[in-house]
Amino acid sequence: MSSKHVIIVGGGLAGPALAIALARQSIRSTILERHASVQDIGGVIMLAPNAMCVMDKTLGLSDQLRKVGTSFDAINIWLERGGGLSHVGGFSTLFHERSSISIGRPVLHQTLMDECEKLKDKINIRFSSRLRSINEGPEGVEAILEDGHKISGDILIGADGIGSKVRQYVLGETIDPTYSGIFMTGMILPKSEISLPPSMSLPVFSYTRHGTFLIFDMGDGNVQWVTSFEAKERDRKTGWAEYVQSGQAVKDVKLKYGDLRMDPIKSMVDKLSTEHVRFWAPYLMPPLERWHTDRVCMIGDAAHAIPPSAGQGAAQAFEDIGLLSRLLGKAVAENSHPDFGPIFERFEKLRRPRIDQVRTMTVRAEATRRETSNGLMWWLKGTGTRAVFWLLGKNGYLSNEDFLGYDVNALPL
Numbered sequence: 001m002s003s004k005h006v007i008i009v010g011g012g013l014a015g016p017a018l019a020i021a022l023a024r025q026s027i028r029s030t031i032l033e034r035h036a037s038v039q040d041i042g043g044v045i046m047l048a049p050n051a052m053c054v055m056d057k058t059l060g061l062s063d064q065l066r067k068v069g070t071s072f073d074a075i076n077i078w079l080e081r082g083g084g085l086s087h088v089g090g091f092s093t094l095f096h097e098r099s100s101i102s103i104g105r106p107v108l109h110q111t112l113m114d115e116c117e118k119l120k121d122k123i124n125i126r127f128s129s130r131l132r133s134i135n136e137g138p139e140g141v142e143a144i145l146e147d148g149h150k151i152s153g154d155i156l157i158g159a160d161g162i163g164s165k166v167r168q169y170v171l172g173e174t175i176d177p178t179y180s181g182i183f184m185t186g187m188i189l190p191k192s193e194i195s196l197p198p199s200m201s202l203p204v205f206s207y208t209r210h211g212t213f214l215i216f217d218m219g220d221g222n223v224q225w226v227t228s229f230e231a232k233e234r235d236r237k238t239g240w241a242e243y244v245q246s247g248q249a250v251k252d253v254k255l256k257y258g259d260l261r262m263d264p265i266k267s268m269v270d271k272l273s274t275e276h277v278r279f280w281a282p283y284l285m286p287p288l289e290r291w292h293t294d295r296v297c298m299i300g301d302a303a304h305a306i307p308p309s310a311g312q313g314a315a316q317a318f319e320d321i322g323l324l325s326r327l328l329g330k331a332v333a334e335n336s337h338p339d340f341g342p343i344f345e346r347f348e349k350l351r352r353p354r355i356d357q358v359r360t361m362t363v364r365a366e367a368t369r370r371e372t373s374n375g376l377m378w379w380l381k382g383t384g385t386r387a388v389f390w391l392l393g394k395n396g397y398l399s400n401e402d403f404l405g406y407d408v409n410a411l412p413l
């Protein structure tokens with residue numbers, strides 16, 4: 001085992017995944033997570049073929065995830081008052097025989113944490129450990145926690161999400177992410193409680209006047225629906241939770257979708273309650289000046305949070321891990337005292353063009369999710385959407401191999 005020790009700040013999705021990838025290369029790590037335990041937050045996550053590539057080649061977890069998630073090969077596209085339009089997909093034939101999976105964020109998170117537990121000789125997880133500051137020197141780096149404890153390592157990786165403290169350290173200033181303007185909410189309910197039209201198979205993505213509606217099979221007898229609609233910005237730390245807990249979010253969803261007759265959407269909205277609602281307000285991180293110093297580097301949402309409109313938020317964190325773990329593994333195997341600054345430089349150089357591509361696709365996808373309250377505009381949008389899917393045919397934009405078929409492991413180091 002290498003004598004190197006990596007401090008990972010953040011035990012969300014990216015932190016544990018990076019720790020597993022490093023452990024597979026015999027590199028030790030300590031994960032610092034501010035919460036006292038794994039949080040049951042977020043809704044369903046789609047792991048597209050590019051994310052499954054990392055799960056397979058870097059983490060060796062794809063078979064396990066397919067057992068707890070639901071594999072699918074295409075997304076069915078519906079239009080309010082238009083029925084089924086098309087399906088986009090054929091993932092497994094297009095992308096190295098890798099279908100996508102839909103999986104609850106908490107299930108994915110727990111699977112990663114369980115794997116860390118199996119690798120506990122190389123991975124140390126410290127809950128209730130909130131990073132306060134960082135000391136960096138020529139010989140190593142030190143994480144100072146809120147409770148005063150100090151953890152030493154050779155490098156520190158910031159996987160501390162959208163409100164990253166590590167980002168503040170690397171950039172020397174606070175950069176706030178931009179609210180996407182779209183609020184996401186939904187609920188999980190037993191599949192037996194909804195009646196799907198015979199021609200509707202899951203997952204389904206439906207355009208409606210008010211926003212978009214997605215329904216996923218969770219693979220455990222439940223379905224999760226998620227709607228995204230325009231909502232005014234609220235305080236990132238407390239405002240969204242207050243919006244939901246006060247019951248206003250549920251009222252707004254019911255008011256917005258109250259005139260929609262299309263089933264199963266109507267019956268699912270009718271069942272929505274504040275007690276069972278799951279929610280998430282996505283933010284976009286503007287391109288940052290840099291992602292690293294000599295011994296500190298950011299990955300995932302800390303470096304480049306992207307709303308999920310193109311299903312790529314978490315996938316981009318996993319691509320980071322596919323590349324960074326290879327770069328670090330190679331450097332440590334070749335040199336017992338590697339110079340980490342150039343490794344982080346290479347990581348950032350290889351990742352930036354990909355992140356820019358995904359950010360552009362995401363912003364484009366987001367534009368189609370906006371509300372269209374004007375009747376004429378909705379008719380034009382419906383006709384345009386119908387025409388686009390007719391022209392694109394069965395595999396649609398997904399046949400863009402560069403986007404969802406991207407294999408970060410194929411990048412030359």
Ligand SMILES: Cc1cc2nc3c(=O)[nH]c(=O)nc-3n(C[C@H](O)[C@H](O)[C@H](O)COP(=O)(O)OP(=O)(O)OC[C@H]3O[C@@H](n4cnc5c(N)ncnc54)[C@H](O)[C@@H]3O)c2cc1C
Nearest residue numbers: 010011012013014034042043130131160161300301313314
């Ligand atoms: C509440 C929530 C719900 C989400 N729901 C969905 C969803 O339904 N579908 C979807 O596609 N994507 C969802 N996402 C986004 C997706 O999870 C992220 O894109 C992905 O997790 C990126 O991983 P990350 O590890 O970079 O960030 P995160 O998963 O956000 O993890 C960051 C971690 O760092 C910890 N942390 C922060 N500051 C400190 C500190 N100072 N010290 C120690 N620890 C710290 C946090 O507690 C957190 O555990 C959600 C994100 C959040 C935050």
